Amino acid sequence: MADKTTNIKEEETNEELTSKGDNKESLKQDKSEPKSKEAQDGEESNNDKKEEKLSREEQLELDVKEQKEKYLRLFAEFENFRKRTAKERIELFKTASQDVMQAMLPVLDDFDRASKEVNKSDDKPLVEGVNLIRHKLNEALKSKGLEAMNVNAGDDFDADLHEAVTQIPAPDKKLKGKIIDVLEKGYTLGDKIIRFPKVVTGK
Numbered sequence: 001m002a003d004k005t006t007n008i009k010e011e012e013t014n015e016e017l018t019s020k021g022d023n024k025e026s027l028k029q030d031k032s033e034p035k036s037k038e039a040q041d042g043e044e045s046n047n048d049k050k051e052e053k054l055s056r057e058e059q060l061e062l063d064v065k066e067q068k069e070k071y072l073r074l075f076a077e078f079e080n081f082r083k084r085t086a087k088e089r090i091e092l093f094k095t096a097s098q099d100v101m102q103a104m105l106p107v108l109d110d111f112d113r114a115s116k117e118v119n120k121s122d123d124k125p126l127v128e129g130v131n132l133i134r135h136k137l138n139e140a141l142k143s144k145g146l147e148a149m150n151v152n153a154g155d156d157f158d159a160d161l162h163e164a165v166t167q168i169p170a171p172d173k174k175l176k177g178k179i180i181d182v183l184e185k186g187y188t189l190g191d192k193i194i195r196f197p198k199v200v201t202g203k
Contacts, residue, residue: 105187167203168202
């Protein structure tokens with residue numbers, strides 16, 4: 001009997017130990033479960049931070065790119081403005097004396113007509129003196145940008161460059177639509193025409 005009682009007690013003790021062990025394991029599992037959730041939450045938060053960091057970097061790259069494009073546009077606009085003002089300044093310097101030059105044109109016309117008449121004279125010193133003065137005057141005006149346009153009889157008529165005063169029957173078929181005579185010289189100041197040559201054309 002004593003042996004049976006002892007065996008029963010041992011069995012009960014083993015069952016209690018087993019149940020306690022099971023309880024401990026269940027407690028451990030219960031405790032480990034919230035830890036795993038916290039770990040998952042931590043990983044998710046880290047991923048969110050990484051994504052947020054990447055998005056901030058991308059935004060910064062976009063901002064830098066936008067500012068660079070603005071800078072390039074402003075630089076291009078400034079270069080265009082600088083070139084345009086430089087060109088306008090050069091043109092202003094070339095045409096600053098346009099009014100004075102235009103006032104001189106009738107004087108040059110009279111000088112040319114007088115020179116033609118003087119050249120008919122037999123007084124060589126007079127002819128040479130007048131031609132010398134005429135040459136010096138033309139060179140002085142040329143140095144300021146004033147030049148006579150090279151237009152001659154027989155040249156093709158160009159409405160953009162010539163002013164047709166009248167038309168006459170062409171003495172030759174080859175002269176139809178061409179310049180028959182130049183009544184008044186044309187002049188340019190720099191690259192600008194300040195007086196168009198007056199011509200007679202053939203029809």
